[in-house]
Amino acid sequence: QPSGRSNQIFVAQKGYDPELPPLPDNIEEEDEDSVKIISLFKSQEPLGATIKRDESTGAIVVARIMRGGAADRSGLIHEGDELREVNGVQMEDKTPEEIIPIMAQSQGEVTFKVIPVPGIKEELSANETMLFVRSLFDYNPEEDPAIPCRQAGLGFKRGDILQIVNQEDDTWWQACRHGDSNSRAGLIPSRQLQERWASIDRCVTGISFPAAGLRRSFRLGRRGGRSGNVESKRKSQEMGGATQTPTYLEVAPYCRDHKEGRRLVLLVGPSGVGLSELKRRLLLSDPDHYGVTVPHTTREKRKQEKDGVEYHFVSRQTFEMDIVNHKFLEYGEHRGNYYGTSLESVHKVIGEDKVCLLDVQPNTVQRLHTTEFKPCVVFVKPPLIQELRFSRRKATLISTQDMTKLTKTFSEEDFEDMISSAEAMDSQYGHLFEMVVVNGDFAMAFNKLRAELEKLETEAPQWIPVEWTSHTKQNTESVC
Numbered sequence: 001q002p003s004g005r006s007n008q009i010f011v012a013q014k015g016y017d018p019e020l021p022p023l024p025d026n027i028e029e030e031d032e033d034s035v036k037i038i039s040l041f042k043s044q045e046p047l048g049a050t051i052k053r054d055e056s057t058g059a060i061v062v063a064r065i066m067r068g069g070a071a072d073r074s075g076l077i078h079e080g081d082e083l084r085e086v087n088g089v090q091m092e093d094k095t096p097e098e099i100i101p102i103m104a105q106s107q108g109e110v111t112f113k114v115i116p117v118p119g120i121k122e123e124l125s126a127n128e129t130m131l132f133v134r135s136l137f138d139y140n141p142e143e144d145p146a147i148p149c150r151q152a153g154l155g156f157k158r159g160d161i162l163q164i165v166n167q168e169d170d171t172w173w174q175a176c177r178h179g180d181s182n183s184r185a186g187l188i189p190s191r192q193l194q195e196r197w198a199s200i201d202r203c204v205t206g207i208s209f210p211a212a213g214l215r216r217s218f219r220l221g222r223r224g225g226r227s228g229n230v231e232s233k234r235k236s237q238e239m240g241g242a243t244q245t246p247t248y249l250e251v252a253p254y255c256r257d258h259k260e261g262r263r264l265v266l267l268v269g270p271s272g273v274g275l276s277e278l279k280r281r282l283l284l285s286d287p288d289h290y291g292v293t294v295p296h297t298t299r300e301k302r303k304q305e306k307d308g309v310e311y312h313f314v315s316r317q318t319f320e321m322d323i324v325n326h327k328f329l330e331y332g333e334h335r336g337n338y339y340g341t342s343l344e345s346v347h348k349v350i351g352e353d354k355v356c357l358l359d360v361q362p363n364t365v366q367r368l369h370t371t372e373f374k375p376c377v378v379f380v381k382p383p384l385i386q387e388l389r390f391s392r393r394k395a396t397l398i399s400t401q402d403m404t405k406l407t408k409t410f411s412e413e414d415f416e417d418m419i420s421s422a423e424a425m426d427s428q429y430g431h432l433f434e435m436v437v438v439n440g441d442f443a444m445a446f447n448k449l450r451a452e453l454e455k456l457e458t459e460a461p462q463w464i465p466v467e468w469t470s471h472t473k474q475n476t477e478s479v480c
């Protein structure tokens with residue numbers, strides 16, 4: 001409750017605990033600007049504001065109020081307020097670095113003497129912004145020399161759900177991590193800033209990678225691997241899509257209506273990383289819950305095969321008609337025969353109320369990235385090369401590149417190819433990936449994948465791209 005005004009001295013008092021401390025009674029009148037005395041009852045929680053020295057006046061001013069922090073909740077301290085005293089200690093001759101510990105150490109009743117920025121009314125923070133994003137890169141404020149106040153930064157990992165609570169500053173947004181008990185916001189780079197950094201990285205290195213990672217590694221002077229970077233660029237160009245800068249993806253909470261099909265699960269990763277084996281093991285682990293599509297082929301049916309089980313066996317003419325009619329999500333030719341996965345086969349599995357598992361090329365993901373399928377895209381990536389060598393030392397690679405099915409052991413070049421191809425996929429399609437599973441040790445990767453996919457069924461809400469929910473929002477309401 002803001003309290004009295006006395007000439008130019010405005011005294012305000014606010015408490016966070018049930019008991020409010022008494023207002024200071026030794027308030028002196030000041031004949032210059034309006035002075036506001038603010039008395040806050042401070043716990044161990046930081047004030048939630050950043051300060052800086054105003055370059056033109058030399059005064060210490062409040063640079064930023066962190067949404068949801070103590071200062072914000074008080075509604076009494078504002079950006080631009082000039083800080084004169086803290087608990088009677090003059091701030092004038094102090095640097096921001098000297099002031100921060102004084103603030104941090106003070107507990108209980110803390111009195112601030114400030115010259116308020118003109119034209120600001122006392123008000124509690126506005127309603128929370130309901131803007132949620134999935135972060136598409138890792139961010140560590142401790143390693144970021146550009147952040148205006150490191151202590152006010154919010155670190156996050158790729159995949160974390162962030163609630164953006166303030167976008168007033170073009171370069172530094174304020175956000176809370178969804179699920180954190182701490183409701184005080186922290187600073188994160190804005191989309192614009194992150195994109196700018198990424199484009200600088202691209203100019204410097206000539207390649208595109210998840211922006212923050214590269215920015216940091218570039219600063220730290222880590223050398224990109226020999227073939228790694230060059231290969232990545234080549235592979236990325238081969239894949240033919242536009243370069244994306246992974247920053248933040250706007251998401252919305254989603255709870256599946258029982259009438260809706262289960263979300264499609266798309267497994268994506270470089271050749272040899274183990275997609276087929278992961279898919280096979282998932283299916284075996286719970287065949288009532290998971291399902292796979294039955295592909296079409298023009299090859300002859302083998303003795304032990306049944307139509308509609310291993311494949312739908314169709315004539316070349318039928319297959320070609322189906323190609324023309326866009327019935328296939330993807331298709332290819334192998335030893336003179338067509339093979340392809342139809343959209344209808346995906347519908348069939350979903351219609352059986354199963355989770356449809358599909359391993360696809362990343363460029364197929366975009367076709368399935370729709371409101372209807374709401375796919376959860378799992379990127380299966382290889383581990384570091386040392387672990388690849390160790391984990392694949394007895395494994396074999398099935399290669400069909402030269403149109404003959406070859407089984408051979410992995411070579412050093414296969415490992416390098418797998419890693420660079422994964423980097424290229426991540427760089428180009430990373431914004432579509434909802435989960436990342438590193439397949440080094442197979443048992444660990446499988447357990448992680450299964451646990452994460454179980455969460456899709458049990459955890460509510462799930463976070464999906466906002467455009468998949470807009471239709472639902474307009475027409476129906478869902479109860480979570």
Ligand code: 5GP
Binds near residue numbers: 296332333339
């Ligand atoms: P097979 O004739 O021995 O059953 O399979 C030959 C090849 O066809 C295998 O390498 C298999 O991976 C590939 N194949 C099976 N189904 C599909 C499919 O739906 N699409 C594509 N592009 N290839 C497939």
